[in-house]
Amino acid sequence: xxxxxxxxxxxxxxxxxxxxxxxxxxxxxxxxxxxxxxxxxxxxxxxxxxxxxxxxxxxxxxxxxxxxxxxxxxxxxxxxxxxxxxxxxxxxxxxxxxxxxxxxxxxxxxxxxxxxxxxxxxxxxxxxxxxxxxxxxxxxxxxxxxxxxxxxxxxxxxxxx
Amino acid sequence: xxxxxxxxxxxxxxxxxxxxxxxxxxxxxxxxxxxxxxxxxxxxxxxxxxxxxxxxxxxxxxxxxxxxxxxxxxxxxxxxxxxxxxxxxxxxxxxxxxxxxxxxxxxxxxxxxxxxxxxxxxxxxxxxxxxxxxxxxxxxxxxxxxxxxxxxxxxxxxxxxxxxxxxxxxxxxxxxxxxxxxxxxxxxxxxxxxxxxxxxxxxxxxxxxxxxxxxxxxxxxxxxxxxxxxxxxxxxxxxxxxxxxxxxxxxxxxxxxxxxxxxxxxxxxxxxxxxxxxxxxxxxxxxxxxxxxxxxxxxxxxxxxxxxxxxxxxxxxxxxxxxxxxxxxxxxxxxxxxxxxxxxxxxxxxxxxxxxxxxxxxxxxxxxxxxxxxxxxxxxxxxxxxxxxxxxxxxxxxxxxxxxxxxxxxxxxxxxxxxxxxxxxxxxxxxxxxxxxxxxxxxxxxxxxxxxxxxxxxxxxxxxxxxxxxxxxxxxxxxxxxxxxxxxxxxxxxxxxxxxxxxxxxxxxxxxxxxxxxxxxxxxxxxxxxxxxxxxxxxxxxxxxxxxxxxxxxxxxxxxxxxxxxxxxxxxxxxxxxxxxxxxxxxxxxxxxxxxxxxxxxxxxxxxxxxxxxxxxxxxxxxxxxxxxxxxxxxxxxxxxxxxxxxxxxxxxxxxxxxxxxxxxxxxxxxxxxxxxxxxxxxxxxxxxxxxxxxxxxxxx
Ligand code: FES
Ligand code: FES
Numbered sequence: 042x043x044x045x046x047x048x049x050x051x052x053x054x055x056x057x058x059x060x061x062x063x064x065x066x067x068x069x070x071x072x073x074x075x076x077x078x079x080x081x082x083x084x085x086x087x088x089x090x091x092x093x094x095x096x097x098x099x100x101x102x103x104x105x106x107x108x109x110x111x112x113x114x115x116x117x118x119x120x121x122x123x124x125x126x127x128x129x130x131x132x133x134x135x136x137x138x139x140x141x142x143x144x145x146x147x148x149x150x151x152x153x154x155x156x157x158x159x160x161x162x163x164x165x166x167x168x169x170x171x172x173x174x175x176x177x178x179x180x181x182x183x184x185x186x187x188x189x190x191x192x193x194x195x196x197x198x199x200x201x202x
Numbered sequence: 203x204x205x206x207x208x209x210x211x212x213x214x215x216x217x218x219x220x221x222x223x224x225x226x227x228x229x230x231x232x233x234x235x236x237x238x239x240x241x242x243x244x245x246x247x248x249x250x251x252x253x254x255x256x257x258x259x260x261x262x263x264x265x266x267x268x269x270x271x272x273x274x275x276x277x278x279x280x281x282x283x284x285x286x287x288x289x290x291x292x293x294x295x296x297x298x299x300x301x302x303x304x305x306x307x308x309x310x311x312x313x314x315x316x317x318x319x320x321x322x323x324x325x326x327x328x329x330x331x332x333x334x335x336x337x338x339x340x341x342x343x344x345x346x347x348x349x350x351x352x353x354x355x356x357x358x359x360x361x362x363x364x365x366x367x368x369x370x371x372x373x374x375x376x377x378x379x380x381x382x383x384x385x386x387x388x389x390x391x392x393x394x395x396x397x398x399x400x401x402x403x404x405x406x407x408x409x410x411x412x413x414x415x416x417x418x419x420x421x422x423x424x425x426x427x428x429x430x431x432x433x434x435x436x437x438x439x440x441x442x443x444x445x446x447x448x449x450x451x452x453x454x455x456x457x458x459x460x461x462x463x464x465x466x467x468x469x470x471x472x473x474x475x476x477x478x479x480x481x482x483x484x485x486x487x488x489x490x491x492x493x494x495x496x497x498x499x500x501x502x503x504x505x506x507x508x509x510x511x512x513x514x515x516x517x518x519x520x521x522x523x524x525x526x527x528x529x530x531x532x533x534x535x536x537x538x539x540x541x542x543x544x545x546x547x548x549x550x551x552x553x554x555x556x557x558x559x560x561x562x563x564x565x566x567x568x569x570x571x572x573x574x575x576x577x578x579x580x581x582x583x584x585x586x587x588x589x590x591x592x593x594x595x596x597x598x599x600x601x602x603x604x605x606x607x608x609x610x611x612x613x614x615x616x617x618x619x620x621x622x623x624x625x626x627x628x629x630x631x632x633x634x635x636x637x638x639x640x641x642x643x644x645x646x647x648x649x650x651x652x653x654x655x656x657x658x659x660x661x662x663x664x665x666x667x668x669x670x671x672x673x674x675x676x677x678x679x680x681x682x683x684x685x686x687x688x689x690x691x692x693x694x695x696x697x698x699x700x701x702x703x704x705x706x707x708x709x710x711x712x713x714x715x716x717x718x719x720x721x722x723x724x725x726x727x728x729x730x731x732x733x734x735x736x737x738x739x740x741x742x743x744x745x746x747x748x749x750x751x752x753x754x755x756x757x758x759x760x761x762x763x764x765x766x767x768x769x770x771x772x773x774x775x776x777x778x779x780x781x782x783x784x785x786x787x788x789x790x791x792x793x794x795x796x797x798x799x800x801x802x803x804x805x806x807x808x809x810x811x812x813x814x815x816x817x818x819x820x821x822x823x824x825x826x827x828x829x830x831x832x833x834x835x836x837x838x839x840x841x842x843x844x845x846x847x848x849x850x851x852x853x854x855x856x857x858x859x860x861x862x863x864x865x866x867x868x869x870x871x872x873x874x875x876x877x878x879x880x881x882x883x884x885x886x887x888x889x890x891x892x893x894x895x896x897x898x899x900x901x902x903x
Contacts, residue, residue, distance in 0.1 A: 062434070069434040076383075078376040083502050084584040085437075088834040091502055123374035136370050139800060142808050143237025143552035144372025145503040151373070170842040177834065179502050180237060180552045181811030183845040185804065 048112045052077065053121025063109035067101075068092045070108050071118065079119045079148040083177070090176030093149035094118050100156035102175075119148035122155065130196035131155055131189075140189035142180035150176045154190045162198055166191055203351065203859075206286035208232060212270030213344050215298065218291035219248060221336035225319075227254050229261040229292075232272025233284040234523060235368060237552040238864050239801040240280035242366045246797055247285050250359035251292035251352060252332065253316035261367075264525040265546045274524035274626060276555070276690065277658050278767055278862025281797055285860060287345075289360075294348035299335040306330065354795070354856045361856060363800035372549070379506045379521050379548045380581055388417055389433040390569035390580040391440035392562075393426040393447055394590045397827040398639050398646075398687050400449040402426065409446075413439040418572040424449075424640035427569040429578055437583070455685050455827050460493050463619050463681045464598035470617060470679035473655045474666050477673035480613035485604040488713065490706045494698045494890040495821035496621070497594030498837060499691055503551030504582040505558030505591065509566035511574045516543045520563045521550025524627065528560050531627035535564055535638035535645055554812065556689040558582055558591035560627045561636035568637060588837065589829040590636055593822060594691030595621035596684070599665070599702040604673075609714050611725060613673035616665045616702070618695055622650035622680050623660030625689040636687070647687070652680045653694065658764040664696035664869055667703050668762050669725035685827055692809070693763070693868035697816065700761040700869025701876055701890070708757070708877045709886060717747065718758055718877070728762075730769050730792050730855075735760050737790035737851055738771035746773045746788075750881065753778050754785075757877025759870035768793045768863035772810065772870040774846070776878040782818055782892050784846040784875065793863035796854040802863050803850045809867035810848055815840035817872040818892050 047058040052075055059074045066085075071077040071094065080103050083091030087105040094103045095117040122129035131151050134140070141147050150173060157164065157172040164172070169190050170183075178186065212218065212232070220228040229248045235241040241261050249256040262269055272284055296316065303321045304311040313324050321328040321335070371377045395402065402424040410428060411419045415435025420427040428443060430436035456462035508519040516538070522528045525545040533540035545563070553559055562580055570578040582590070597620040606612040625647060627634050632648035639646040653660030662678035678695075711721035719739050726732050739746045739758065746756045755778070760771040769792040777783045787810050793802050819838050823830040831837050872890070879897070880886050887900040 061432075065434045069432070069437075072381075073433060078381040078383075079374060081378075081503060082380065082581060083504070084834055086584065086833055089502060089584075119374050128374075132374055135373050136365075139365060139369060139804060141237075141366075141369050141372055142239075142804060143502075143549070144369065145237075145378065145501075145551035147373040167843070170845070173842040176842070177502055177839060178842075179500050179554070179812065179839065181808035181815075181840075182804070183811055183840075183842050184807050184848050187842065187845075 048108050050111060051115040053117055053124070061108055064107050066104050067106045067108055067111055068103040071103060077118045077120050081145060081148060090149040090153060091146055093152045093176065095152050095156045098156065098159065100153045117152065119151050122151065130193040134189040134193035134196065138185055138189040138192060140182060140185035142182050146176060146178040150178070150186060158194050158197060162194060164194065205346065206290055207283055208270060208272045208287040209290060209345055213346070214342050215291050215294050215345050216341040217270050218288055219295050221333045225333050226258050226260045227252065229259055229288060230269040231261060231284055231288065232264045232270040233280045234263045234275045234547045235549060236275065236523065238805055239366050239798065241368065242364060243281055243797040243801055244285055244288050245367060246359045246364055247289045248292040250357050251289055252296050254319040254332065256359055256364060258319065263547045266525050266529050266544045267546065271526040273527060276523055278763065278864045281860045282862050285797065289351050290349040291345045293351040294345045295341060297348040297350055298339055298341060298343065299332055302335045302339040303328065303330055360797045363798055377549050378503065379508060379519055379550050380503060382508045382519055382548065382579060384577045386576045388429050388431065388573055388576050388578045389436040390427050390429045390566060390578045391436045392565045392580065392586065393428065393440050393443045394586055395424050395449055395640055397451055398636065399453055399685070399827065400424065400451050402447060403450050404448040405443060405446060410439060410443050413442055420569050420572045422568060423642035423644060425568055425637045427565060429569050429573055451827050453685055453827060455824065459684045459686065459824060460495055460596040460598065462684050463596055463621060464493060466619060466679060466681040466683065468679055468681055468683060470677040472675060472677045473662050474676040475674060480602065480604060480615040480673050480675050483604045483613035483673050485606045485612050488603045488605060488706060488710045489601065490702055490709065490888060491598060491600040492698060492702045492705065492888045493598045494596065496596040496686065497691060497816055497820050498588055498822055498831065499554045499557040499591060499594065500837065500839060501551040501553055501557055501587065504584060504587040505562040506550060506579065506581040507563040507566040508577055508579045509563065509570035510577040511570050514542050516567055518545045518563050518567060519548040520545055520559060521548060521553065522559045522563060523553065523556065527626065527628045528563060531560065531633040531635055532564055532567055534628070535633040535635050536567065555691040556592050556626050558587055561590065564635040564637045585832040588831045592625065592687050592689035595623055595688040597695060597698045599698050601702050601706050603706055603710060605710060605714065609716065611669065611671050614667055614671050616676045617679060618661045618665045618699055619679040619681060620661035620695055621684055621686065621688040622652045622682065623688065623690045623694045624653035625650050649682060650680065659695060660690070661695045663694040663699060663764060664761055665699040666765055668731060668765060670727045671725065693865045696761065696763065696869040697813065697872055700759065701872045704759045704873030705876045705886065708880060722760060731760070731762060733853060734769045734771040734790040734792050737853060738773045738788050741788035741790065741849055741851055742773050750775055753882055755878040755881030757874040757881060759873030759877065761869045763862065763866040768861045768866035770866035770870050772867065772874040774874040774878050776875065776882055778879060778882045778897070780894050782879055783844065784814055787846050787848045789850045789867060790853060791850065791863060791866055792853040792855060794855050794858040794861040796852055797860060799852050799854060802852050805864040806850045806867050807848050809865060810871045811840060811845055813868040813871035814875060817875050817890055820891055
């Protein structure tokens, strides 16, 4: 592997440097060097959403983005949302509503929802669902997940008042 | 109360519960958490019998180093068997400890009680807790000498919707096998043959060894694995090899495997008979023949395992459904003494039955053997998961019903035809692990025996109608000749068999001009069955049975899972334009005693959505002997926008034994969809999935 120049990123608000081949997909850098393993591998092809993180405010499939593309960018993962005090409403609502079965898909869904609600805080349930169509859940937890996201959206609106 | 079977292998109280010095109640289960919430429910059962705060329970799932051997966690038996073993063991611990307290306090045991783990004497605190008592008591005694579970009315914690103990970690943390990162970790990837029977003809192993980051290359027969320093290096090297490997494929595959199953002349076996031969019963005959395609379990996180050899010992961390059987199967595959192997369960993505979880464990063991002392994590690719996991079997089910002059079904003949289910590790006397079939010393899968009806059935699961029909002949034909590797997927044959039975019920009702609900109730003499059918329909608030709207329809489906487990009925509404869209689902489920009602609702919602996806959309594609499906583009599943509104009503029966419930909704949901589409279109779609093409075909025939 080519010994690479360090790539600088901001991960959940903290500047970090990684030495990895700049062609490495962001997902493996997050899961490897950066130990942000809540970004999960599902397909490696941008077709399931398990690896979704937020890059400069937009949801992105981290399996599909080479490291060099995100040099200097701000990356948010669910670890960041969970570490906030109090935790981000999306995290709180998903847990309160028990909106998971195996949970493998959830970090990606939470991050996709975060990027979407930040842009569209008053979205309808159908709009939220459509925004999540790139995220698959095989356990069939969709119904609860949508309930939880609606609930989180209400909390976020409330907090923004 | 019946003796829980798991106590046979783990008879002592201390096999199941121990009192740790840190004032935790340790509970050891031989079951595994697959995302269904069973560990939470099992912890509740233990906490309830001992009257301790559920927060102090620390439960350990199956681990061959320290828990009872409960075989596989499958068939919705965690609570039915494993839960009852824990209930017995915890109640026995309670009895032993209270007897000890009675001695110490010189009190009659009847005057003592427990509250939050502390002994009370006629009410006030006796200044003794269970942990103090356990220090002086002998818990290495048989559960059955002391077990006396609480009466249902005394339960406080079992029956409550406590939050799952593992959700937060699953949503925000790193709980999966995929996330394990012990010191010295290496990453492995297999280069799978395209089919079980394929043989490696040529691959430049030296070239592979020289790829960046590669630490070791393993070849054993046609098994090839590559081990690298980083995950990405392992992926790139495996891809390099996959693009260059040459395989020889031997044998034929039918052009249409499901049609081949339906046309098979392999012997059928009668599995259930009642009354006269249905062929001899006079009346009007109604028939159906329905099919489903081969399906993929489709876990979102592909199968993964971590393996490490140290000296002659092999340790595997796996999301298998059966750590103990996997240990035996790996020993068989590698000609090792099972005593040299440990398998520790660690969570994975939901598996929905026998997916690649066990296979990848053997892959990891083979790769780790090349780098002793270093742990090797192997994660399959998405393509591996589709192409190399055991498949959900393709099936065809035929039903012939005879309706008498009284407008009731007098006889029924069912023949369920299927590729085999139930080929789990170690079953049928072979490892049933993928790579074992193509090692230098191969151990190919033995001929499948499917799952016998006494164990819930495989091909024939739910092929016996739950209706009061006097003359029955039920047969199964397990088709071995189609060359794909299949095994158990949630609900097994119950998905298609219930589709067959319940769509024929509606066909007959429509033909003789009876209401589908009344027609079913007229054939149901079990009050609990009637109750779920009535409840599901009632939940629709009168919408079921009234006009559904242009191009829309309502449908009903009912079954008691395995004919012995939970009762479930589902009413659903669909709209059919080009595709079928499910708008509403109303389910009623009777799970017997409900340990955690919210957990049951969660599992039932999941079963409904998953079954809707199978039934509306899913089919694997083949290219000769190989599975052609490689990506989610080739295998669409239900998305967020396509998910209906769902209402699940649980009818708890605290005085009854708990019944497995996590697979109860699949058959009824499939059937309800078929019946709703029938009402919307006036045409019966017999071949799943209910896609645009299938509908066009049905309309034109
Ligand atoms: S892993 Fe990135 S979209 Fe599936
Ligand atoms: S909760 Fe298991 S895949 Fe979504």
